[in-house]
Amino acid sequence: MLEPNPLKDGSDDSWVPKVGMEFESEMEAYQFYDNYAKRIGFSIRKNRLNRRASGVISLRVYVCHKEGFRGNKKEEWEVKNPKLYERTGCLAALTLKITNNGKYRVTDFEAKHNHPLVIPNKAHMIKWRRISKDRGVLAEDSRMIPRADDEVMNGHAGDHQHFINPSLTYKNYLQSKRASAVLPGDAGAALQYVQERQIDDPSFFYAVQLDKEDRVANIFWADGKSIIDYDYFGDVMCFDTTYRSNNYGRPFAQFIGVNHHMQTVFFGAALLYNETLESFKWMFETLKAAMSGKQPKVIWIEQSTEISDAIAAVWPGTVCHFSMWHVYHDAAKHLSFAFQGSKTFALDFSKCVYEIEEEEEFQSLWKEMLEKYDLKDNQWLAKLYEDREKWALPYSRHIFCADMKSTLRKEDLSTELKQWLCPELDLLQFLKHYEKAIDDRRHAELQADFQACQISPTIPPTRMLKQAANVYTPEVFKLFQREFEMSMDCLVYTGGELGPIADYKVAAEGEPTEYIVRVDISDGTLICSCKKFEFMGIQCRHVLKVLDIVNIKELPQRYILKRWRKDAKAGSMRDTCGFAFLGDSTSSKAKRYGSLCRIFNKIAARAAESLEAYTLIEGHLDQLMDHVYQIMQNKPFEKH
Structure with missing residues (x-):
């Protein structure tokens, strides 16, 4: 028998049922027990019922949804999906009786x-309600979850971080069967993982x-840190689907980018x-929803x-644009004989x-390569050359x-993860390993942040290099210094x-x-035909030479991109969290709430990295809440 222990931290137990409680x-009693069930990890059904002659309920028993055993007798309502959940004879129950004063x-x-319980706070994944015959009943199978419209219909739609986003409901269902088979236990393992992560990280989506x-x-x-990083560095992104060409065993894909430390x-x-x-389409719509509507400028x-x-x-x-990294990996597969x-x-x-x-050098070298290795008739290379404007x-x-191409070449995470994606290993092992790989790289970013602020490079006494060393990571x-020297x-x-x-x-x-x-001296515009600044966001040697010739000894601020600066993650919260609706009397509470959540998520992510920063924020919370309370006391209640 499994007895839930919801009070591991010794917190308030007022939400736990006790003999003698009155409603x-x-x-009211039903709602109380239902809320308890959600927090523990199961769902409830109404069971035994006694009424007095007047029709008043005198006794009511609520049971676990796995109470009893399912026989061959057809249920009293029709179902669309015949794979009903299994009942195990569970005895968990709550019994109510009416008292002389009319309370229960x-x-x-x-x-x-x-039976095993679902992850706490995720009982919406097992809502075994009686619903209309055109909706059906869903099986308690690791591969099955409730319909999104049933979730909304029953009044239990979660917030935007749960598995269904109401605005995307109509897109959450395919009109066909899935193409690849889910390995036994994988869907359940994946759902368990994301549910556990959301408990630890309220911003987890x-x-x-x-x-x-x-x-x-x-x-x-996407976890909370990913959402924050996207806000800072989501201008350029790579959708890495290496598994499609390399048959890693499981269809894993990731969205990755480059931070200010490369x-x-x-x-x-x-x-x-x-x-x-x-x-x-669903995938990109979902990412868009997770990132509050922000879209990348470029995706590889x-x-x-x-x-x-x-x-x-x-x-x-x-x-x-086609990723050069993907092009090279695809070539290794299609041209394995040549490699x-x-x-x-x-x-x-x-x-x-x-x-x-x-362009001329590329075309010459390409032609030379085809002749050297006798590949002039290779259809795959012919198609690749035909699409050259999308990748070359x-x-x-x-x-x-x-500079995503350099970053991806230096660090091929997909190859590192390949061994963990094989079908012989449990999916949870892979997900934990993936999480650790991400944590290791985030730790490296913290170290780079510290070193950028504490360690100054040894540089020649030139104004432009001093300026660059002070602002760039x-x-x-x-990279800039090399261009300057060249x-x-x-x-x-x-x-x-x-x-x-x-x-x-x-x-x-x-x-x-x-x-x-x-050079346009009227507005300070600098353009070079090599396009290095447009491609990498760092000025080229040719522009730097001309600046020296025309006696401009510092790089104009407009050519120092914020994403490459030491303070790339600093600045006004309004700049990064979106306040387009501020001052708009028609803005809704939902919009304000969502924006504030993003703001405090960023603050929490940064402050959690330091005990001193955490203590500072914690110390200001009471004062901040007092100010909010005073405002609410003096302002009329707003419905929207």
Whole structure:
């Protein structure tokens, strides 16, 4: 027998039923026991009932939904799905009797259950209510969860962090069966994981999509730190679906980005058992909901028409580009004979993918590679070349990538996780390992934050380098410093002037390629034909050389991106949490509540990293609450 222990921390037990408790009505007692059941992890049914001649209920028994045993007798209501949950003869129950004063008193309370309980605070996952015959009853199976519309219909729809987002309800169901089979126990393990995480992290967001048989098709989740990181660094994102081409055993995908230290950050993860256009639309809609509607400027994906079309539908205006990293990994699969049959092919192909920035050089080297390795008739390479504008560097220099290609090459997390995704291992093992991998990288970010503020690099006494060292993180400063040093070897030729606009031809000594730098002194605009700033957000050597020539000794502030600064995560909360509705008398409580939750989530995430910061915030809470109380005392109650 399993006896729940809800009071491990010695907290208030007023919500736990006790013999002798009295309630004003039978309905009040029902609500009390139902709330208790949700917190413990089971659901209740109304069972025995006695009435007096007047019709007044004199005795009522509520039982666990697994009370009794299910026989062959058909239930009194019809069901759409015949796979009903199993009853185990559980004896947990609450008995009420009416007293002489008309109140209902608890005369018997059995707390022990003979079956496992669901994670506390997640009883909405097992709502075994009698519902209309056109809705059906859902099986208590690790692969089955309640319908979203039943959840709303019964008045138990959770907040936006639960598995159903009401605004997405119509998209939460596939019209087909899921494409990939869920391994035994995986759906239950995944749901257990996200439920446990949400208990520890109130900002944790997860969502589940079902197929037409009400079975889990896709699961998405993002913890509170991921949501905060997306707010800071979600301008550029990679949707990593390496599992599709490498057959890792489980359909795991992740949304990743790059922080101000050039490190990988994680925005969310998913298990995708269905890979249709409809499923990918749901995935991006769900991510959009988790991130309060904010969409990335650029997203890097694998070569997939379904994913591209889904992004175009959900995020109009977001640039969708094929990830060079994915292109290389796909090539390793489709051209395995070339990789294995030559010691130099990998190097030559890698150069085409990652290094060549000029169109003419790219085309020349590509043609040379096809001839050298006798690949002129290879259809996969022909299609890849046909799509070159969607992935090759010479055609994407105008697209900001936050140097994602370098970060992904340095740190291939998917390869590290591959061994944990194999079907022979329990899914929970993988999820725990994935969580630890993320925690390790977040710890590295904290260390980098500390070092950026405490350790100053040794730099020459030049104003521009001093300026850069003060504002950029060390990793970004290294890149800038290299451009600055390389600018010393550049030669400048005047190309012509037209009013406030001047063009300069810049070339590295001994190099034939010339770049055009345009300077507009009327508004301080600096543009170089190499497009390095547009691509990486760091000014190039050619612009730095021209600035020196025209006696500008500091980099204009507009060319120091906030995302590369040491204080990338500082600044006004209004700038990052969204206050578009402030001052709008029609703004709703829900909007204000959501915005405040995001604000306090950010504060909590930062303050939790330090005991001193935590103590500071804790010390101001009472004072803050007093101010709020005073405002509420002097203001009329607002309904909306």
